[in-house]
Amino acid sequence: MNRLLVSNGLILDPVTQSVKTSDLYIADGVITAIDHRPDGFDADQTIDASGLIISPGVVDLCARLREPGLEFKADIDSEARAAAAAGITTLCCPPDTDPVIDEPAVVELIHRKAATAAHSRVVTLGALTRGLEGQLLSEMAALQTAGCVGVSNSRRPVANTLILRRAYAYAANSEITVFIEPDEHWLSMGGCAHDGPVATRLGLQGIPVSAETVAISRALELIHETGVKAHFGRLSSAHGVELIRRAKEQGMTITADVSAHQLFLNEMDINSFNSMCHVLPPLRSQRDMEALRQAVREGVIDAICSDHQPHEPDAKQAPFASTQPGISSLETLLPLSLRLVHEQLIPTYTAQSLLSTQPADILGMSTGVIAVNKPADLCIYDPELEWELDSTNMHSRGKNTPFEGWNFQGKVRYTIIDGTPVHTA
Helix, strand or coil, X not given: CCEEEEEEEEEEECCCCEEEEEEEEEECCEEEEECCCCCCCCCCEEEECCCCEEEECEEECCECCCCCCCCCCCCHHHHHHHHHHCCEEEEEECCCCCCCCCCHHHHHHHHHHHHHHCCCEEEEXXXXXXXXXXXXXXXXXXXXXXXXXXXXXXXXXXXCHHHHHHHHHHHHHCCCCEEECCCCHHHHCCCCEECCHHHHHHCCCEECCHHHHHHHHHHHHHHHHHCCCEEEXXXXXXXXXXXXXXXXXXXXXXXXXXXXXXXXXXXXXXXXXXXXXXXXXXXCCHHHHHHHHHHHHHCCCCEEECCECCCCHHHHCCCHHHCXXXXXXXXXXXXXXXXXXXXXXXXXXXXXXXXXXXXXXXXXXXXXXXXXXXXXXXXXXXXXXXEECCHHHCCCCCCCCCCCCCEEEEEEEEEEECCEEEEEC
């Protein structure tokens, strides 16, 4: 039996909204006791967490690991290692890999690679339609049996609304969650920046807010009709947030997330054609960014994710519109979220709920909490340690970050998965 004692740490419980100094007793990957030593417990390993916060491991709802298909950018081993260094214990991989995750064999390949890497838990979303082509429904039930925690069509279009309705109905019948990245393809096609004054001044093709809101409105109507459980990912606009808010007020059981970078960056950050700020959905106006932050504060947004997309250097070294969108963002997910706490937008336990408890619940996982008989997936960090982001020291193979040189407070010291330390700093 593998026994681990984490002593003298400040346990942060987002469920009870409490913080207290305690000992954690872990055996065979499960928390067996808090505070009081179980009879006969003899630790094989002890971690002294004095002065450190013990929180549930971070659950990231969207991280592209580039494998299979784009291993020249990154792979499961490198990005799972980076996740562990960032306190992330679970990564959710979208289905737009190559090959697409539309059959059990691809699911098994990814899970096997992740198990071999043994740095961070990797779960997968299956394709909503075969090949993500929007024409034929995938074998969702088979993908679910293979281990997929939900289905998605990523940002690929399903032009035929009848096909989309049938896909939602199939998912509803199989009790599978549909993950939606709201994008009206024909409105966003060819765009690379928010359709506003900055894009006009720079001569960049804009993506209007309606590309997001039209897609949300369409999806909400179909969700209402089919009763499918749905999650909206990577909101970027004030109007999009308002649509989600109204739907929740009307009793729809939907959830939504936002990328951490959307809470700190806006269209002004692309002023100098900074390709590190080329993302999809695009960085929108200051007003949109403030609306997203308010939605986080009010609970309209249920989770914060990284939307991790590592790239090789050449992918960002071209004219802005020709560069590839995305940020290498695993290692800034927790620090940016803690910055919301330091700015007094939200309390610490709310930040942890947005990073751990609620994402785990969205994925249908039993992690994300610190409780007896629950999996020992933990992030232990020093809340006072100040540091500066240097991309050359990032664990991810992708160094594409707009947060180069930013100062952060809070650094991960230990990451534990199933009771086993996978990262020690």
